Amino acid sequence: MAQPAKSEAKQIVDNGIEKGAAGLTEDRIQAVINRVIKGESGARLKVYVDTCVHCGLCSEACHYYLSHDKDPRYSPVAKVKQTLWEMIRRKGRVSVDFMRRAAEIVHTECNLCKRCAMYCPFGIDIAYLMMVVRRIVHLLGMTPQYIQDTAHSHAAVSNQMWVKPDEWPDTLQWQEEEARGEIPTLRIPLEKEGADIMYSVIGPEPKFQAQLIYQAAVIMDVAGVNWTMPATAGWDNSDMAMFTGDNEVMGRIKREHYETAARLRVRRIVMGECGHAFRSVYDVGNRWLGWRIPPIPIIHAIEFYHELLTAGKIRVAKKFKTPVTIHDPCNVVRGGGLHRMARDLAHALCEEVVEMYPNCEHNYCCCAGGGVINCGPPWKNKRIEGNRVKADQLADAKIRGAKVLIAPCHNCHSGLEDINHAYELGLDIKFFGDIIYEVMEKPEA
């Protein structure tokens, strides 16, 4: 296995962080920190801070720590120590340089993957504490440039990729037309009030991966699902604003997503293979708005495909031959408990499933999640170096025969592509949707 060249230890300059740092005063920093700690973060923060005994048991959980030869700076608790504790200890009086480093730590050295919470004897959720710091970073205007730009896109056009309002229905109609080459009567029903299901996706699908919409449409059509997609904003379930701590924009786009489903009077929403969006729709975004549970039921594609296969609505014509391994995305596995279902699905679709270890809820993060990949090119090498353990884990699965890596999450997909490439693993990365489309029974054209 090749090792990617270590990026030099020189400082990475991020225009977003620098833009915020320029003109920042310690008075302002202090005011914002105290506002967030006292005004916005309640008992949960206090309990976590008061409970931690600094034992360091969380260290072994973190892929950054493990990938950096157990460098203590990357231990989960050290990330809190270098940021939030210090802010609390100094009553918010920290320097601009301190905040620069804090912005870097919380945005590029933690994927909010929550693996460490399982290792902490008290279940302390370091990811939550990192989110509190990201909120402070947001309010100081120091969010890294590329993910800030993504949050701007959410705010301006209600999707992650600057997809314009006409480009969305136009893309769906184009995919419908393409798919009619295969199934002449296929429809992508737009704005169909009263359908059973609203299918929602994330911005990159219409922008770069329209074939995923095509495949989903074929699956829906063959399964005879009464479904629809909105032609308006509200189609994108993703949420980078959640990861920049821009809660106001997060709430705005989650409201739009759920109210679109409510307007279409669907029974439930099925979301494509995305992890972070799952966290946003069923946990973080809805709750910020006051919806304790999603107001319209929402299920992840893993659950949906599982349901279709179990009900016999789609049938496997010929199982996928090439041996596969499964990456467990943090948000749908640690966060959503879908690892068993993912395995049932993989075994139903594929002849050979090679497990990678550790797996299921103990799986290592892809290192792209939590908005880290969205911090863009300046941080790419750091991200890849921060996940050597994932490369080792994948290489091991490959030695044991795996050739295809199923990653049912967009962020994981992109992050694992980088790992795959940098460490020369030679795996073919797929979504469940790719495999189902390939192996399912389809009507003859």
Place this chain on the structure above:
Amino acid sequence: MADVSRWDWEIGTKAIPFDAWKADFAWVEEPYVSPDGERIAAVVNLDDAQFSVCVNGRAWEGVFDKAWYLRFSHDGRLSALVSEDGEWTVAVDGETWPERYGYVWNTLFSADGARVAVAAQQDMAYAMVLDGVMWENRFANMTHFAISPDGRHTAATVQVKETGEADIARFQAGCYSVAVDGDAWDSVFTNVWNLAFSPDGAHLAAEVRQGLYDYTIAVDGRPWERCFSSVWQPVFHPVSGAVIAPVRLEGQWTVAADGAPIWPRRFVQVWHQQVSPDGQRLAAIVSPRYGYWTLAVDGVPWRTTVNEMVMDLRFSPDGRRLAAAAKHDGRWTLLVDDRLWSQRFDQIRPPVFSPDGRLVAAVVETEGRFGLVVDDRRLPQSYEALWQPVFSPDGTRVLVRGIEKGTYRRQVLAVDQLLA
């Protein structure tokens, strides 16, 4: 609004076989029904990439490569977005507008249904088109479309400055504004969302964000002096003209008018505020405590709450009664004057009051079958599909538009018999 009194209010049924169309076309898409119930229409496929619209069994003459977004306006005009040779336009009652565009979408109607507007893209520039006439000014991007109630004006959020790739400073400094009839406001904002015309169409209010943190309402381009940590869509008071919007203050929501909070009480959430038709009362959907939802009238929440969602707030025409769809433990019902109906349903459509406000009706769905419920009493008939009921102006009759066993029926029923 359309003159409902001129509709056929004779008690009786008119039937149109709908499923029978399937024999004439390769496929028939989901149907739409005119407000007066006289016509049922659907997009139909004739052959490979050949679409038309079938109305009461007769297809429009025009055949298109694509046709979608079939919608009846309030006075019964039937519009569709259609494409020929890669270009798009609007067809109204079978006639296409003369101009062609790169793309058109988001059809809007004036309150009386006589005027039709769409958003359009031409050569990657954007403008609204009203009855076939496009704004002279075009913009680099356009979102949040609106038409004035009288249909004389259209508006949208428009991008007036170039943003540049990932240029976050430029974006935050403000690149967006509002264009009314193609003329942009002088002011620019970081974001502009959810526009609202005044009832006379002379003023326009919108949610704006100045920089990343300061949210407020801008009216005719001028932002309120006071900013909030967030805001939702404004409405104009129909009598006083005041602009009223939910605002977020210190982590909680309330309602502000012309920039100043007017409800002393704070909520976990406040949205969809509405002024009663007589201008006397202001109601909104609120969450009085985390996870619970109800309506509040003039700042006072109702006692009855549900634990999932409230939507479709409707005042009775006299403004005295109020109803909304409410979801509790996974099932929908109606919340009327601080009481929940006793029955629960899989789905419910927006409530409809009789003109005198005495009755409230709603279309409900249970296990894929639709029915009509009036004052919490479910009528015996069930349907495969059912549209919103319409009361006659004198409130003695109700128009029911539904499909059963593949046949569409327009039924006019006597209200007192229904409830007998």
